Amino acid sequence: MAEPFEPKITAFVCNWCTYAGADLTGTSRIKYQSNVRVLRVPCTGRIDYMMVLKALHKGADGIIVSGCHPNDCHYTSGNYHARRRWMVFKKMMEVMGVDMRRITFSWVSAAEGARWAQLVNEVTDQVRALGPYSEFRQIVGAGIE
Amino acid sequence: MEALKQRAIELLEKGEVKAVLGYAKGTGQARRAFFARQPGQVDKLVLDEACTQNLAAYATKHEVKKLGRVAIVAPPATQRALIQLMAERQLRDGDLAILAVDEGAIKELGSAAALEEHLALKAQGLDAKDKTLLAKLDAMSREDRWAYWQNEFSRCMKCYACRNSCPMCYCEHCTMDCNRPQWVPVASHSIGNLEYHMVRTMHLAGRCVECGDCGRACPVGIPVHLLTISAEETVHELFGQRAGAKAKLDYALSTFKTDDKESFIR
Numbered sequence: 001m002a003e004p005f006e007p008k009i010t011a012f013v014c015n016w017c018t019y020a021g022a023d024l025t026g027t028s029r030i031k032y033q034s035n036v037r038v039l040r041v042p043c044t045g046r047i048d049y050m051m052v053l054k055a056l057h058k059g060a061d062g063i064i065v066s067g068c069h070p071n072d073c074h075y076t077s078g079n080y081h082a083r084r085r086w087m088v089f090k091k092m093m094e095v096m097g098v099d100m101r102r103i104t105f106s107w108v109s110a111a112e113g114a115r116w117a118q119l120v121n122e123v124t125d126q127v128r129a130l131g132p133y134s135e136f137r138q139i140v141g142a143g144i145e
Numbered sequence: 146m147e148a149l150k151q152r153a154i155e156l157l158e159k160g161e162v163k164a165v166l167g168y169a170k171g172t173g174q175a176r177r178a179f180f181a182r183q184p185g186q187v188d189k190l191v192l193d194e195a196c197t198q199n200l201a202a203y204a205t206k207h208e209v210k211k212l213g214r215v216a217i218v219a220p221p222a223t224q225r226a227l228i229q230l231m232a233e234r235q236l237r238d239g240d241l242a243i244l245a246v247d248e249g250a251i252k253e254l255g256s257a258a259a260l261e262e263h264l265a266l267k268a269q270g271l272d273a274k275d276k277t278l279l280a281k282l283d284a285m286s287r288e289d290r291w292a293y294w295q296n297e298f299s300r301c302m303k304c305y306a307c308r309n310s311c312p313m314c315y316c317e318h319c320t321m322d323c324n325r326p327q328w329v330p331v332a333s334h335s336i337g338n339l340e341y342h343m344v345r346t347m348h349l350a351g352r353c354v355e356c357g358d359c360g361r362a363c364p365v366g367i368p369v370h371l372l373t374i375s376a377e378e379t380v381h382e383l384f385g386q387r388a389g390a391k392a393k394l395d396y397a398l399s400t401f402k403t404d405d406k407e408s409f410i411r
Contacts, residue, residue: 049347050320050328053340070403080401084384087407088350088398091379095282095372096343097291106411119411135291139335 007061007127009036009120012047014078017068017109024113032117033124036064043067045078049089052103056136062102062127064119069107079107099135102127146192148251149218149244154184156216162242166203167218168196178203180215192218192246199358201226201312205235216242222356224254224264225389226312229354231257232394235315257392264390271374272357279371294342295335300365303333303341307369310362313352313388320344342372350376351397354389 013019019040025032041047044067055063065086073079086105093100104123108116153165167190169179176196181187201223203209219227224245230236238257245252245263254260271279282290305321308314321329321341329344330337353373360370380397381387384405388394 050344053343054328057336057340077401080403080405081399083405083407083410084398084401086410087383087405088376088379089347090409092343092346092350092372092376094287095290095346095375096294096339097287097289099287104411105409139295139339142335 005128005132007035007124007132008059009062009064009124009127010055010060011036011038011064011066011120012041012051012055013038013064013108014044014046014067014074015040015042016074017072017107018066018116020110021108021112021116024110025116026113028113030114030117032120035124035128036120043073043075043078044082045073045075047082049085052089056098056133057140059137061130061133062104062123064104064106064123066106066108066119069109072109099130099133101130102133146190146249149192149246150187150190152244152251152253153181153187153190153216156242157181157184157187161214162216163213164209165190165216165218165244166200166209167244168192168198168200190218196220197358197361199223199226199310199312199356201230202310202358204241204312205230205315210240214240214242216244218244218246220246221264221267221269222354222358223312224260225269225354226356228257228260228264228392229352229389229394230312230315231260231392232388233313233352233396238392261390261392269355269387269389271355275357275368275371275374278368279375282371282375294339297367298335298338298342301333301338301342301367302365303331303338304364306362306364307359308345310358311349312356312358313349313354314345320348342369345369346372346376349373351380351384351386352388353377 022038047065052063067079070079106119156162165181167179168176169189169191171177174195176191178198178200179189181190199222200217209215227243243254243260245254254263329340355374355377357370360368363369384397386397
């Protein structure tokens with residue numbers, strides 16, 4: 001019997017807010033779904049869109065990108081720069097026809113442990129309902145012998 | 146045309162420029178870029194409907210910069226590209242004598258300020274055919290858009306003509322050629338093509354002057370210019386600035402406003 005589909009979620013989180021927030025989720029003993037793979041980067045400003053593309057390429061079914069709330073960036077302005085980039089990136093992906101329900105952008109602070117758990121649960125449920133991103137998987141395999 | 150040739154001869158004879166970069170007859174009906182280095186070569190210059198290539202792509206090349214001051218024949222799209230190159234500090238004010246061509250009329254512009262003033266007088270409009278295609282794409286469902294681009298990209302062989310024809314793609318070390326780490330697969334299979342076009346589009350968002358030369362350069366007719374144009378329009382819509390109008394412009398993605406408006410970040 002085939003096992004039920006479990007989505008792979010890649011989360012790009014900033015060191016200072018969301019990573020610390022996810023840490024707080026753990027130390028607070030809040031349980032959440034284990035589908036998420038957390039990748040820590042120094043700042044949301046470091047999250048190159050090519051990293052997101054790479055995650056999709058390597059088999060992610062869903063992606064979370066998260067960092068400090070506006071005004072709370074450890075480096076003062078990294079998240080503002082990132083916000084602009086995401087605004088343009090999201091539109092570009094829509095024009096290309098990528099399923100943007102699979103990519104979630106969010107702000108989670110170091111104090112929002114419960115919010116992190118809730119975010120991961122919501123995203124995991126949504127992507128599980130959408131099923132594997134076979135549209136993308138198909139083209140990753142196409143033309144490669 | 147005669148006025149252009151006359152001025153070109155004058156410029157070359159007086160030694161004000163080392164070369165005049167314009168168009169000459171190419172294969173068949175095509176026009177190609179042509180450097181007139183001596184007054185005697187000016188006769189080869191052509192100026193007609195078929196002269197669509199954006200010659201600003203040559204202006205940043207080492208070989209051209211080494212020549213010294215060059216005059217460049219510049220239809221509106223080329224004018225926009227030149228001012229954007231100045232905004233990105235790739236060209237110095239006064240490096241070029243700009244022979245602005247607008248519906249047959251020639252006007253010589255020697256400085257960034259003159260070019261800016263000249264551009265401010267004109268409205269920038271999209272090609273009717275591109276507008277229809279963009280509207281068609283916009284009206285499609287997400288799945289259809291995906292299928293549309295996948296179908297178009299299936300012909301892509303990654304010849305990089307779109308990159309090389311673009312006046313804004315002047316980087317000496319392009320991400321596409323970077324193999325440590327290799328961000329974008331070199332091979333021209335589905336995923337390699339998709340990622341290439343995504344990255345190219347992102348790199349031109351906020352910098353595209355909407356000349357459409359990438360689309361014209363494509364040997365298999367993929368409307369790649371629609372991608373960069375729509376990215377440029379997005380930047381205009383979101384941040385209220387447009388490339389190719391001002392000689393001083395902060396790159397949209399390296400600046401920010403604390404009150405940038407978005408509705409999708411949870």
